[in-house]
Amino acid sequence: MTYVHATTLKIATFNVSMEALNYSEHKRGEPAHVSNKTLADALAxxxxxIKNIAEIIQRVNPDIILLNEFDYLNDNNQALKSFINNYLNKSQHGQKAIDFPYFYQGPVNTGVNSGLDIDGDGKKGKLPGDGYGYGHFPGHFGMALLSKYPIDLDNIRSFQHFKWHDMPNALMPIDAETNTPWYxxxxxxxxxxxxxxxxxxxxLVNGKAIHVLASHPTxxxxxxxxxxNGKRNHDEIRFWHDYISPGLADYIYDDNGEKGGLKTDQTFVILGDFNATTVEGNAIKAGISxxxxxxxxxxAMPYSQAGQLHKPDNQNAKYHTSNWGMRVDYVLASVxxxxxxxxxxxxxxxxEESYRLIKDRRASSDHRLVWVELTTKN
Structure with a gap:
């Protein structure tokens, strides 16, 4: 692939933790009564x-950024537009305002009631555990992509409805006592x-497509x-491995029924909160590895001195992207x-004065914004 001229891009991912539960006193797994208006109310x-989150984005000034845990409210993007217009487009604490004239936010599986007993509690169709993804309402923990460059909306592929069992050698959960399928x-x-x-x-950067491959595995x-959940996390990550691999992606189909993966001559960046690392935590490490x-x-293996000081006894801490001490957020560019x-x-x-932006969970997020600066090749 050739470009008219080389362009430098900064591409970022940020789990902003702006899901509705963050505005209550409840934590995941606890009872909560929330509505899909909560994020809109907070934005207003x-x-x-949210101002601190916007300031962080302004300070880094990415050209393209994926936001994880930004609820999809099926409101004609009004919540997302509110965040752009009322927070990013306005200077926060003296920072230069930033604009993203292009954006995409589509539906997600979180909170979409399956009518099944997915969490194994003996009850069918009870949210949040029986959603196709864990969530209290459709769109909970959603995603949004913001860009300074045009997005080719007509050629977006989404894989929301792809069935897990259609992945060859899917890691089907097995009941440990009976050695039979758990589901x-x-x-x-x-x-x-x-x-x-x-x-x-x-x-579209100078008329050429860079494919942003975005997800947020459980x-x-x-x-x-x-x-x-560990096996699902592994296979959600494996999906991208297969998607970019000639000969491995034939089984994949998108929500429009088109089959196959990324063409071999296409440039891409894979990004998101993958909830997995090769050295720590409960993930099946073969997937992310x-x-x-x-x-x-x-x-690029981004790192920070502050991350190392946050967990001084952990030799991997400089690579951590979360305040609990793991590398879980990634921006991976194609060769x-x-x-x-x-x-x-x-x-x-x-x-540093800006420490106030990340000093605790309520300041912004329990994740850190991760960025990679890239130059397109002539």
């Missing part, structure tokens, strides 16, 4: 946490792979010995068409 209230046959046949969705979003916890070691991918220039994690030191 000059919310300090019933009817549930297994209906289950979708994506806990939120998988998106292939072409962004955390590999909140389950039992059957490891249903195979992606990071893929011959078509270059991993084809892109040259790595720089990378980083927004994690100020305690001695």
């Amino acid at each position: 209230s000059d919310h300090q946490q 019933s046959q009817s549930t297994w046949q209906a289950l979708r792979l994506s806990s939120k969705s998988h998106w292939d979003v072409p962004v 955390p590999p916890v909140f389950d039992g010995p059957e490891d249903r 195979s992606l990071l070691n893929h011959a078509k991918i270059q991993d 084809l068409g892109l040259t790595l220039k720089d990378s980083g994690i927004f994690w100020p030191l305690k001695s």
Whole structure:
């Protein structure tokens, strides 16, 4: 692929934790009464946490950014437009305002009631556990992509409805006591792979497409010995490995019924909160490891001094992207068409004035914004 001239791009991912539950006193797994108006209400209230999130984005100034855990409210993008117009487009704490004239936010599986007993509690169709993805309402924990460059909306591919069992050698959860499938046959046949969705979003840079491959796999916890969430996390990550691999993607179909993966001559960036790392945590590490070691991918391995100081006894801490101490957020560029220039994690030191933006969970997010700077190849 050739470009008219080289362009430098900064591409970022940020789990902004702006899901509705963040505005209550409840944590995941606890009872909560929330509505899909909660995020819209917060956005309308000059919310300090949202202002801090906007300031972080302004400070990094990415050209393309994926937001994880930004609820999809099926409101004609009004909540997302509110965030752009009322927060990003306005200077936060003296920072230069930033604009993203192009954006995409599509439906996700979280909170979409399956009518099945997915969480194994003996009750069918009870949210949040029986959603195709864990969520209290449709769109909970959604995603949004913002860009300074045009998005080819007509050629976006989404894989929200792809069935887990249609992946060859899918890691079907097995009951540890009976050594039989943990899900019933009817549930297994209906289950979708994506806990939120998988998106292939072409962004046009000087008329050439860079395919932004975005997802947010489920955390590999909140389950039992059957490891249903761990196996789903593995296969959600494996999806991208297969999608960019000639000969492995033939089984994949998108929500329009088009089959196959990414063409071999297409430039891409894979990004999102993957809830997995190769060295820590409960994830099945083969999934993320195979992606990071893929011959078509270059991993910049962003790091921060503050992350290392946050967990001084952990030799991997400089790579951490979360305040609990794991690398879970990734921006992975294709070898084809892109040259790595720089990378980083927004994690100020305690001695810095901007530390107020990440000092605790309520300041902004329990994740850090991760960015990679790339140059398109001539």
